[in-house]
Amino acid sequence: MGSLRQMFRARFAGRVAAAAAVTGLLLTEPVLSAAPSAAAVADIPVVGTTSIAVSSSATARVQVLVHGVRRVPGGTVLYYSLGAPAGSQVALSQLSQPNQQARFPLRGQRTGTNFLIDGASSTVYESLVDAQDNTLSSPLSAWPQQGGTFYVLYQAFPELPAGVGFVDVQVGHGDVATHVPVQSGPLQPAVSGDRPIALGAGWPAVDTAAIGSSVQPAKSIHPLQTVSSDKDKTVTTRQEPKKVTVDLASDVLFAVDSATLSSRAQAQVAKAVATINARAAAGQVQVVGHTDSTASDSYNLDLSRRRAAAVLAAVKPKVTVSGVTFSAQGRGESDPVESNSSSEGRAANRRVSIVFTPKSAS
């Protein structure tokens, strides 16, 4: 029933409002005094929401509305607005400080510190920049000046791949509007974005020529690494767009100074192989042994090689995906993930990594 209602609202809300206006029917509460008086946009989309608590004044909250993530020539534009309760000028100014503590940090004289997250491809998109390293985004002069209404801002990003239908929008220092649809074309009508734009007065004009000529857009695209593990952290998986790495704790796989797999090792190896089989893709499996720094370099290098070979022998017959190639190597103590100064750090460094690179990504 809820979805039917939403469908009704989405499809007919505009028509009903227009008809009601003609017949003089009042559908809503009286227009708020702080709202723009001469609205140029009658039907404003809201495709995502989040809120930002102002750190230094926890009682003040600024609402973020996402109006669109839109494909334009050469890039992607995020349209969003910020709104604080009436009388919240202080909150708005505190929200945007050019420092680490601000919940919505500024980048120079621009506002472009939002990110687009595509979880499906493990990719994060940062603002496009021009030759002077200015983000292609609303200038500081467009920042909201008073509470009681929303003000519209924009930020330009690199082009999203054609298959990306939804993204999460991370606003400022980490507050997230989730599952925002990616749509085509800039929002209209466009108005100058050099001054604050009250919601309804139009959308900030986007310089598509600047977007098309932005400096090294690839620099604004980052692989996202996500980490998961079991409770005891004996199997830790790091997912990236082009590879997945499964770290198996050597303390579970082997006895001290041994390269013979323990009885408990099979379950850990099975978890790692399940990750590879789940990808269902041909590719390359590299098994890499690591040690802590307790013994000599040469001893550790040899031990890591023997352990990598033992794990490879256990992994290989369990991989059911065809077209997978295998290799093993040892790196001794040369590639720690933690400091060797603590017992916890040394335990983390004693590991065998299984790195799977699907063929399409290699």
Next chain:
Amino acid sequence: MRGLRAVVLLVLVLVLVAAAVWFAVLRGGDDTTTPDGRAPAGDGGNAAEITKRYLPTAANADQPVAGADGTISSDVAKVPARADVLALVADDASTTVRWRLSTAAAGTSVDPGLLSNTRGAPDTSAVSLYSPEQDLELYPGHWTATDTSITLGAPCTCSKQPFETGPAGVELSGVYQALPDDVASIQVKIPGFPAITVPVTRR
């Protein structure tokens, strides 16, 4: 003929009134929140309607689905604190948790790094999701930013840690990888608090 026109006009007006009333009722109906507990997105309106619907007020503060009492480090001492999970939503691409950190006293400072997995970084990367059935613990994602002037360490798909909180609390969030389909509830693990078990809402 005039009578017929009047009837047609009356019917037209009644239809519009009915549609308007239905629409107005729906706006205040029982589906006024999204799966993540927020006001609904995707239903636009004019500026006045949207301002009325979304502008933050005490009345539209989100209600928690679960919570726990714990402590946070503040100016060396530990002080009682409250963590409330507002929503946990999963889809095929990611899992998002929103939660609120509050204390009884206004202006309570929060020690830097308290909620972080990255040394010295004032983020909330140590907040994890744990499924006992799957023996699976998830952490927020990380990446390397071009501009390091606004970040410390690796940027995280999680909120920066607040430096202060108080009775109203500070809302925080994190984006994690997608959960397996058969995970119906999950523990939100926040340093200083007992694990908070919350239902997983599927989008």
